[in-house]
Amino acid sequence: MSCLSADKLTLARANRRVLQDVSLRVTPGEVVALVGPNGAGKSTLLRCLSGELTADAGCCSLDGTALRAFKAHDLARRRAVLPQDADTRFPLMVADVMAMARAPWRRQATPQHNQRAVRAAAAAAGVVELMARDFRRLSGGERQRVQLARVLAQIWDTHWDGQSRYLLLDEPTSSLDVGHQQRLLRVVREVLPMGIGVLAVLHDLNLAAAFADRMYLLAAGRLVTQGAPTAVIQAGPINSAYGAELDVRTDAHSGRPLVLPAGRAPYQSPLSGSS
């Protein structure tokens, strides 16, 4: 059974429970959104699933094999992580950044294979024309697209070995305008047929509803609810998880849930109200 999964993870940091009994799975071909308020443990869960952190209890596994059993470079060919913002003060060209992606394939693929993977990933993310640019001089949106191209190149399967691969995105759109957000997530959806499963930490619930197949709602280190966006985005669980007052409606056109902040109450004149 191909999947990247967390099974009953519990993790404490400095005597504080960061994750409590959390289970989650991502299968190839789907986008799974991880949502929840700040400090809910989303990034920690992502770091457990990337193999960066080891939970106190429970276990993460890839296609049934515990992450711990993987060698670092073997794991790196199966999953890639898009950080929130990877910046550098060094004069790197976009091509240099892209070339790094194929480091875990050094012994598995020929240089020609690797170059082809880089070019294909660059084309998929639409950054081909940026390849000769200085990475530091890109706009925030361009830089994030290059990073997406890089993580795609890292798991780009040039051998067609049919193995599942996973992309972990940590708030990939938080610094982008709505146009870039949409373009980035469209690219993500386009690569799904290559046997890639995506787990994305997202802040924007509407964006999550628009692009995710399934959602997990996390609050205070616990899983609140999970399922299809229409099932997860309900006024009750959302408002209690975020401690907010949000209106949840259903968009008549697409049938997707729509979250609106309940603004201040409409002004009512005390005089007119009394009449």
Place this chain on the structure above:
Amino acid sequence: MPIVLMWVLLACAWAVHADGALDTQRVVVAGGGLTATLYALGVEDHIVAVDSSSRWPPATAEKPQVGYMRALTAEGVLSLSPTLVLASGEAGPASVLHLIEAAGVPVRQLPAPRSAADVRTTIHTLARLFERPARGCELIEHLDAALAQARDIVAGYDEHPRVLFVLSADGQLLTAGRDTAAHAMIELAGGRNITDYTGYKPLTPEAAVELAPDVILTGDHVIVAMGSRQALLAKPALALTPAGRHGRLLVMDSLRLLGFGPRLGETVARLARQLHEQP
């Protein structure tokens, strides 16, 4: 006119201050040559403390220490309640010496001697200061006699060996150029200092070979630091010189060699003999 008068008065005041009216009961000395001279004058009882460069005669070791003469501290010196501070021209810092004077203790600085005449002046000045004119004259006569003897020895040699003075050899060679005590000693003893820059400077190793010294002269501290004579001579810059090939390395007590004290005559005579010894 009043200005001239003022200058005259000031000059008189200085003369009195300089020689006559100084209380020499409790003296702090900063400078090895001065200490040696005071011992030679037989007034060591007046010395209440010496600096770290005062290592001759050996009896100085019993005197309290005020530390390195270039890094004197006002409070440290004043705590000994001296009536006078005698300091070499190299002693300092100047601000500390000013502080000591401001505290009411006269400071008398004597220029660091670089010639026989300087040594004579030092002996003369100190003898007058401590009211030992007879002993002072004896010392000067002795110095002159020893120097004359040294001159005779030097005159007896036709050759002037080429000398390289090494001040330190940690890593590179720090050597003596002109305007240094080492230069003056070499010339007095009938040698030729082969370097022509001024002060102590690092000598580029191959220049040492090209300058071809016949003798390498150094203080005993260098041999201590290097571990042995052989270690110093093994440095390629020295090994390839005539001096290095013939093992002509002269080592002398650093203070005696560079201190220009009352033993100057004997030191010159000894150095002259050693310089001209046939390898």
Place this chain on the structure above:
Amino acid sequence: MSSTVLSAPDVAPRRLTPLLVLGGLTMALAASVVVGLFSGAVSLTPGQVGTALVAWLSGSEASDPMLAVITAIRLPRLLLAVLVGSVLAVAGAAMQGLFRNPLADPGLIGVSSGAGLGAVSVIVLGNWLPFLNGPLALPLAAALGGLLATIIVYRLGQSAGATDVATLLLAGIAINAIAGAGTGLLTYFSNDSELRSLTFWLMGSVAGSGWQQLLLAAPFMLVCGLALCLLGRPLNAFLLGEDVALHLGYPVERIKAVTVLLCGVAVGAAVSMTGVIGFVGLVVPHVVRLIIGADHRLLLPASALLGGAGLVVADTAARTLVSPAELPIGILTTLLGGPFFLFLLLQNRYRQ
């Protein structure tokens, strides 16, 4: 779409090819060594230099001391300058990559100041502690001081099995300050001649080396320098952040430890031979990056070559400009490198 991608030139009008860069720099290094071999306080004709080299290579002792100058003094000195320049530059490049900070230099992990403290201890305390004397005492103490400081800084930078680069940096600054104060304290207690010799040591010089010292330090510099050159790939990944390197499958902790220790040993050995030579480790990698970019696979060996050539040029100037005296080489590298560095910075700013 994919066909346009495949036919796209391999992002062509980019930089100089690696072969051209390394070839050119190798030529520059060779040229600097040749110039260095032919110049010096002793003026010798090319024929004499050739004779001396041939005689030396065929194993016979040069009878003329003037010719022995070439093989006993100039040659080991040139080789030392090449090695030290290379090691300082490659260690600087590696440190800058590891710390993701273009202003890092090998001194940052405390190695230079630790070595300085070791050397000054021998110079000053040798008077009282006889076992601190001997021709090899100073280089050994310096190397030991440098390595010790590096290890302390590295251990301080570790918490819970991971190395925090920011803490490492702060620990380096603290150890530098402490070693600097220790050096200052010893300076305070030193007398005139000690003061002179430690001042000159702290300004750096490659003059002190014969074959004996060179052969003692060369293996450490050579092995560690070459090993550092091989860290290009992982250091590239570090440029985007430690987590990126980790996700790419690199053993991040091991790379940090290996880089810091290699730099410590290499620079410790270098500083022990020459004293503190500033600016090479900072400026050379910068210059190389401006020419070829930050790809460490090329940056590291190119920095080594340029560093070696640069130090040979600086040393040749140091021993000929005021001959027969000698300028401290650390002064020259800073005097030449400082303004050049500023020039590059300003030019870079205008280009933006």
